[in-house]
Amino acid sequence: MPTETSQAFHNLHQLLRKLSDAEHALSLGPRRIQLAEKKVKAAELACDGRKEQIKALQKAADQSSLNLKSREAEIQKLNLRLNEASSNKEYDIIQAQISSRKQEDDQLEDEILSLLAQVDEAKSELRELTEQVAALKTQQKEVESDVRSREPELQQEITRLQSEIGEAESVIRGGDAVATYRRLRAAQGATALAVVEDGFCSECNTGVTPQDAVRLNMGEFLLCRACGRILYVVND
Numbered sequence: 024m025p026t027e028t029s030q031a032f033h034n035l036h037q038l039l040r041k042l043s044d045a046e047h048a049l050s051l052g053p054r055r056i057q058l059a060e061k062k063v064k065a066a067e068l069a070c071d072g073r074k075e076q077i078k079a080l081q082k083a084a085d086q087s088s089l090n091l092k093s094r095e096a097e098i099q100k101l102n103l104r105l106n107e108a109s110s111n112k113e114y115d116i117i118q119a120q121i122s123s124r125k126q127e128d129d130q131l132e133d134e135i136l137s138l139l140a141q142v143d144e145a146k147s148e149l150r151e152l153t154e155q156v157a158a159l160k161t162q163q164k165e166v167e168s169d170v171r172s173r174e175p176e177l178q179q180e181i182t183r184l185q186s187e188i189g190e191a192e193s194v195i196r197g198g199d200a201v202a203t204y205r206r207l208r209a210a211q212g213a214t215a216l217a218v219v220e221d222g223f224c225s226e227c228n229t230g231v232t233p234q235d236a237v238r239l240n241m242g243e244f245l246l247c248r249a250c251g252r253i254l255y256v257v258n259d
Contacts, residue, residue, distance in 0.1 A: 028242030031194035032255030052170035
């Protein structure tokens with residue numbers, strides 16, 4: 024009877040949709056794990072980058088401190104020469120050199136302070152990044168645990184649905200019809216079938232002809248003239 028055939032197609036379509044959902048949920052598991060791993064790796068790389076930045080800043084600050092000590096020693100030497108100046112001109116020249124060195128030293132001290140401030144800021148950011156890595160690793164373990172716990176249930180559901188689909192496919196009769204169904208299912212999955220709603224294909228929204236509507240009501244195997252999907256109607 025047409026009603027029985029339509030209901031059988033509808034049941035097959037629903038089972039294909041459920042199988043698609045279950046397979047999609049199963050495939051999401053590894054993706055979720057990969058995404059969690061990528062987040063951890065990215066955070067760890069950020070930590071490594073911040074550590075390298077701290078090393079570079081600290082090295083620059085240490086080098087500037089050595090330069091400052093060296094310059095202070097030069098000023099001491101100039102002070103000794105100042106006391107030994109043999110003329111006012113020589114005294115003024117040495118005094119100008121000392122004054123210039125001190126100004127440069129003041130700038131160098133500011134540079135050192137700036138570098139040390141940047142080191143402190145980078146260390147603070149490193150602490151935050153380290154905490155993020157720990158939190159992301161915890162999340163990664165939780166995701167892995169959740170995925171592993173759901174996999175057996177999803178596998179069982181997929182196996183059950185595949186068995187039920189195998190039985191439901193008996194509604195499709197005839198070698199050509201079966202071959203067409205196999206081809207469409209391989210290419211389009213659950214959307215290999217489309218229900219006709221208010222005279223239109225639910226997938227491409229193309230209207231069926233009156234003749235096709237009669238054939239569908241008679242339970243014939245029929246493809247949409249536009250998108251090529253297997254059509255069926257749901258009788259009230």
